[in-house]
Amino acid sequence: MNLQDILQHSHHLLVLLVLFILAKIFPTNKKEKDYKKYELEDIEKTYKKYQWSPSIAILIVLFVGVVLYYSLRNINILLQTKPKDAIFYLRFETMPLIVTIGVIFTFSISIMEKSMLSMMSKEDYEKFNTKYELEYGLSSNGAEVFAKYWKLFFGCITVFLIFYFWNIDGKITKDSIELGDYGTTVKKKYSLNQVKKIQFYPNPNPDIAILVEDEYKVIFNNSEEWDTGSSGIRGTENLSEVMKYISDKSKIRIDTLIVQKSK
Numbered sequence: 008m009n010l011q012d013i014l015q016h017s018h019h020l021l022v023l024l025v026l027f028i029l030a031k032i033f034p035t036n037k038k039e040k041d042y043k044k045y046e047l048e049d050i051e052k053t054y055k056k057y058q059w060s061p062s063i064a065i066l067i068v069l070f071v072g073v074v075l076y077y078s079l080r081n082i083n084i085l086l087q088t089k090p091k092d093a094i095f096y097l098r099f100e101t102m103p104l105i106v107t108i109g110v111i112f113t114f115s116i117s118i119m120e121k122s123m124l125s126m127m128s129k130e131d132y133e134k135f136n137t138k139y140e141l142e143y144g145l146s147s148n149g150a151e152v153f154a155k156y157w158k159l160f161f162g163c164i165t166v167f168l169i170f171y172f173w174n175i176d177g178k179i180t181k182d183s184i185e186l187g188d189y190g191t192t193v194k195k196k197y198s199l200n201q202v203k204k205i206q207f208y209p210n211p212n213p214d215i216a217i218l219v220e221d222e223y224k225v226i227f228n229n230s231e232e233w234d235t236g237s238s239g240i241r242g243t244e245n246l247s248e249v250m251k252y253i254s255d256k257s258k259i260r261i262d263t264l265i266v267q268k269s270k
Contacts, residue, residue, distance in 0.1 A: 053134040060126050064119040072111045079103035093178035095249045109165030116154045201227045202257035223250050
């Protein structure tokens with residue numbers, strides 16, 4: 008991997024750094040609790056006083072998610088610069104959304120805990136939390152253990168997804184097509200002379216164009232293919248312009264295949 012590739016994918020390293028920082032900001036509390044020091048009546052009174060706090064905490068989690076998503080989206084656009092030899096450069100623009108969902112799920116309990124602690128004293132929070140632990144039959148450290156493994160589980164999934172989608176981008180040069188694939192670090196490279204067919208599948212439901220888009224399929228002479236609908240490689244480039252360029256250079260016409268409109 009050369010320096011240009013490292014710069015193009017440096018946003019993934021930045022995401023890993025964000026995960027590490029969030030883990031330090033929102034550590035799991037492992038302290039054992041002594042339920043006997045609280046009267047049940049006192050616990051119920053505290054719960055009723057702050058029963059609205061989880062709803063506020065959820066809104067804070069959603070707000071953090073929105074801010075994180077747009078921040079990662081802008082970073083993704085800034086860092087994934089177009090290679091010098093590329094006529095067209097196609098990015099995997101869903102990565103910021105995947106990372107945001109992963110991070111929010113991983114740290115949701117910790118963020119909610121921090122948010123609720125900002126609304127009440129530590130003692131009141133402990134009483135409030137005790138209500139849930141007693142109600143659901145958890146041990147004195149049950150909530151902390153659950154939070155720890157929740158964070159570990161979703162953290163591992165997030166890191167896995169980052170590396171699984173690490174290589175999803177592509178570029179079209181004056182004489183080649185270079186495409187990344189899921190779960191790999193090596194890109195597949197085809198010359199434009201290897202293009203055997205180009206198929207165009209117009210959106211059968213134009214009324215919902217936001218959810219269903221036009222798709223193209225490029226079939227190469229080794230039977231491998233690039234399906235824009237499933238590859239994830241789309242980016243901000245106009246696909247019709249990309250395919251017209253490939254068609255002109257490869258001398259292969261674009262066949263339009265009509266898909267029956269769903270009812």
